[in-house]
Amino acid sequence: MNIQVEHLDNHIARLAVTLDAERLLKAKESAARKIGQKVNIPGFRRGKAPYKIVARFVGEAAILEEAVEQLGNELYPQALKESGVNPYGMGSLEDVTTDPTIQLIFTVAKQATVELGGYRTIRLPYEPPSIEDKDVNAALNDLLDSRALVEPATRSAQLGDMIVADVHGEVIHPEHEHDHNHDHAAEGDTPAEANTEGEAEPKTPKSVEERTEPFIDREKQEFLLYTPEQGEDRDPVPGFSAQLVGLGAGESKAFTISFAEDHEDKALAGHAFKFEVTIHEVKARTLPTLNDAFAETVLEGKYKTLLDLRIGVRKDLETAAQREVTRNYSSKVLAEAVKGATVQYPEAMVEDYTSNLLRDLDENLRRQNLSLARLMQIQGKDEAALRKEYRETAVSRLINDVVVKHLLEREAITVTPEALTTRMDEMASRFSSDEEQAKNFRRFLEQNETKTAVAADLLLEGLQERLAAIGRGDDLPEVTLPATAGSAVNEAAGDVAAAAEAAVEASLPSEPSSAGAAEDQNA
DSSP states (O other), X not given: OEEEEEEXXXXXXXXXXXXXXXXXXXXXXXXXXXXXXXXXXXXXOTTOSOHHHHHHHHOHHHHHHHHHHHHHHHHHXXXXXXXXXXXXXXXXXXXXXXXXXXXXXXXXXXXXXXXXXXXXXXXXXXXXXXXXXXXXXXXXXXXXXXXXXXXXXXXXXXXXXXXXXXXXXXXXXXXXXXXXXXXXXHTTOSOEEEOTTSOEEEOOOOOTTTOEEEEEEXXXXXXXXXXXXXXXXXXXXXXXXXXXXXXXXXXXXXXXXXXXXXXSSTTTTTOEEEEEEEEEEEEEEEOOOOSHHHHHHTTTTTOOSHHHHHHHHHHHHHHHHHHHHHHHHXXXXXXXXXXXXXXXXXXXXXXXXXXXXXXXXXXXXXXXXXXXXXXXXXHTOOHHHHHHHXXXXXHHHHHHHHHHHHHHHHTTOOOOHHHHHHHHHHHHHHHOSSHHHHHHHHHHHTSHHHHHHHHHHHHHHHHHHHHHHHHHTOOOOOOOOOTTHHHHHHHHHSOHHHHHHHHHGGGSOOOOOHHHHHHHHHO
């Protein structure tokens, strides 16, 4: 067998496999026996007819076709191995010639390749996290809130109370947003809406006065009236709780909260929020006293004094803050590494990534009582147009995934069985203080899919820490990649792609989502 490899420009390999006549003859004889076992040939038991009889009965072309199929199945894996081509998915038999010798032509999309470039020279400004006393105090207040005694109250509502209420609200957009939407309407970009027959119709733009949209719609839901110490930023919008002070059960209030154009929160600046609230019940909340006795109730006696609790809370906050800073910072370093990388990939890979994006979009839409098919009807698009729209996002995600996968391998980021066991033990202990519940959860973590997800998280954390160290300019040793590094990663995590997908989430550019589609439907 002779194999010739041609690497095409579109990251496709063409394998030309040439065989001698004897190999073809043996394949045809095997094919004739196989065909003879499937058909009834007069005068012969199945599978016992000679080659010439089978050929006369079904024709040489049928035998050759069966022989070529068998040869293809036999030769393709061997050709891949000997050629050194790393395939992305299954190849296809493109052509067959039989004169003067038999030659099978296979085409196969190659696995994506990457040149990472000088990613270890990336340097970015780094600001370590800082936990202040006010952060510790806020966390302690949250602990107190979680253990508050809640009782029905006959008085009017006060800050710190819990209320059960119907809350309906609308947001009024600032004028410059109205103008923006009006411009789009003039360009014909206004979302469509469905008529009673289910057909898409252009949506008439609303006037400036009508430019509102639903913000909140809740019936008989519990709302905590936050005190300034608890943070009014937890309100639906700042100032919401203060508006309800003094109202009792059965009373209603309509009010508007407006924010100046120069408000520090850009998401609120220039917006107004109209609310209609009806209170059904007021509940008084009595908080425990923050002292040594309270500290002992946290984590079943882990802390003996209030000072111990404060130290423990600060440590937890610092750990969480460091994890968040590392995640965000490493995402920036990763983005720079992606810019400096050269990635080659086949079109089949782009198609698969696009299909995955559309599948995820469809799942998100269905959770909002919509569907991808309905979205295409509303927008007047077919699948080809939608795939074209999502192609750039698919390519971006593909490139990120490829770079992350190769960074995991280049930096020899692996997960040891011991580290995996330790992480799952920690997760089980945090899940419940009840020994039996913790054991049940630990058994759940041992399931293959869950175990793979935990291992992928560990891989991700390891890569984030390494990227952060690179970006800061820490003194790192050169990594010599062992021959088994890739298999070690796979053994621990099950599938590198799981970690790769997770690692790029924070660095991916914003992509079209189902949110806008749902707004089109609701408009």
